[in-house]
Amino acid sequence: MIEVRCHLPSVAEYVALTSAVGWPAPSEEACERALAATVVSVGAFEGTRLVGMGRVVGDGAENWLLVDVVVDPQHQGRSVGSALIDALETEVSNRSPGSTVLLFCPSRAVPFYEGLGYEAAPGTFMRKVLSTSPERPGRMDDPARSGRACGDPSVPWQRAAPPPLRPPAIP
Numbered sequence: 001m002i003e004v005r006c007h008l009p010s011v012a013e014y015v016a017l018t019s020a021v022g023w024p025a026p027s028e029e030a031c032e033r034a035l036a037a038t039v040v041s042v043g044a045f046e047g048t049r050l051v052g053m054g055r056v057v058g059d060g061a062e063n064w065l066l067v068d069v070v071v072d073p074q075h076q077g078r079s080v081g082s083a084l085i086d087a088l089e090t091e092v093s094n095r096s097p098g099s100t101v102l103l104f105c106p107s108r109a110v111p112f113y114e115g116l117g118y119e120a121a122p123g124t125f126m127r128k129v130l131s132t133s134p135e136r137p138g139r140m141d142d143p144a145r146s147g148r149a150c151g152d153p154s155v156p157w158q159r160a161a162p163p164p165l166r167p168p169a170i171p
Ligand SMILES: CC(C)(COP(=O)(O)OP(=O)(O)OC[C@H]1O[C@@H](n2cnc3c(N)ncnc32)[C@H](O)[C@@H]1OP(=O)(O)O)[C@@H](O)C(=O)NCCC(=O)NCCS
Pocket: 021, 067, 068, 069, 070, 071, 072, 075, 076, 077, 078, 079, 080, 081, 082, 083, 103, 104, 105, 106, 108, 109, 111, 112, 113, 115
């Protein structure tokens, strides 16, 4: 029997599940930071083994982005993905009833989400791949550059940026 419950995966669990569906593994440090920024996270368990996961990131009130919805291939097609989405939606609804959940997914996963009531949203999904160089002018945490002091460590959004992650190694 598969049980879905609130669970933030460890880095090892995260890497194991994403690798199982062929997603490239980010660095351990990137995984740690990404997981720490999670707002809602659920896991699907068969006994003690994690066989599926899904997370929501965002601001906790207005913007909810569904990410990392993954079911181990051996357990796909058994309604585990649907149960994960249902659990995530329940958790988001309890925090912010009537809010909208957003996600980006590969086209092969569109029928899965459509079956759960998701629809293509009006507007255009835009993206920009930023430079791998850590040097950018006008950083908010550098008053000498931007003139805006954002260095109060007790205020989450003013905390100095952590050192930039190293760009992934090119094989
Ligand atoms: C997408 C994914 C999470 C679905 O999980 P799952 O446990 O297999 O999904 P379910 O068993 O709950 O499927 C629910 C319904 O969606 C359908 N469905 C699931 N994946 C589908 C696919 N790729 N194409 C068409 N239909 C699909 C199922 O047939 C089922 O339909 P039914 O209710 O009529 O029987 C899983 O396939 C996966 O981990 N894929 C790789 C990672 C990925 O792409 N994640 C999404 C990124 S945001």
